[in-house]
Amino acid sequence: MNKLNKLFKAISLIIAQPALLNKVLDDQDVNRIQVDKQHGFAKGLPAVDICDLLPGFNETVEPFCYLDGGSTPIDLALLKGLAKRYKDCKYFEIGTWRGESAANVASVSGHCTSLNLPDADMIAMGLSKKYVQLHRFFSNKLPNVTHIQADSLKFDYSSLRKKMDLVFIDGDHHYETVKSDTENAFELLKNDDSVIVWHDYGNTPNDVRWDVLRGILDGTPADKRKKLYRVSNTLCAIYINTPLNSFHQEQFETPSKSFTVNIQAKPIN
16 A cells, blocks of 8 residues: 555544544654654753752652552652752642652642542543542641642632742643643742652653653743753653753663662551
């Protein structure tokens, strides 16, 4: 089948099943090409070493349940380390899930606000009742955590009536949502010392989710894109105004450090 015939067949399939167009637009190669063409980040974001970002890096992550769908321990340690940079840190996150990120940051912060889709909306989307009930599991009763149930695409961020030191974006990871959440995050920043962290910039600490990166880049003001990095050893990207040494990671990287991991299980009553 020649290229022209393939094109006509593809068009006819999309006409018959419009949802197929989303698969084309979400394709990682399509997004990688767009990132390179529009922004020149053919290799993804430059990386910063977590130990340069947080000198003397040494954090205890608690709670953490080693179950599916959440951040990794080092992702949560990154958030805690960043929150400690501020006196009475004001923290805002998009995407609550079990509340592990909010609970960890709350232990070293003044106040945390967590925004997530309303339970009723998730049920209406066909998500299981058990999945919905598990939201806020670790953070629901913490006195310095406020939970807001709203769609991040529709939420009125001015209703918060405050600016944030640290913003964590971990909601829907499709391009349009990442772009919108990123635009809103920049409006929430308190000052030049404030930081944004995006989760799931990669599926691993070495690859790139190109749809997420495209959303980050398109949602970030042009004059701030040179201050975007990925954070070594994590699944995260970061916006930070502090000058940092950066490098491009290799797919198969020789370890430059190791971490001490102490695991202690505690029953939940």
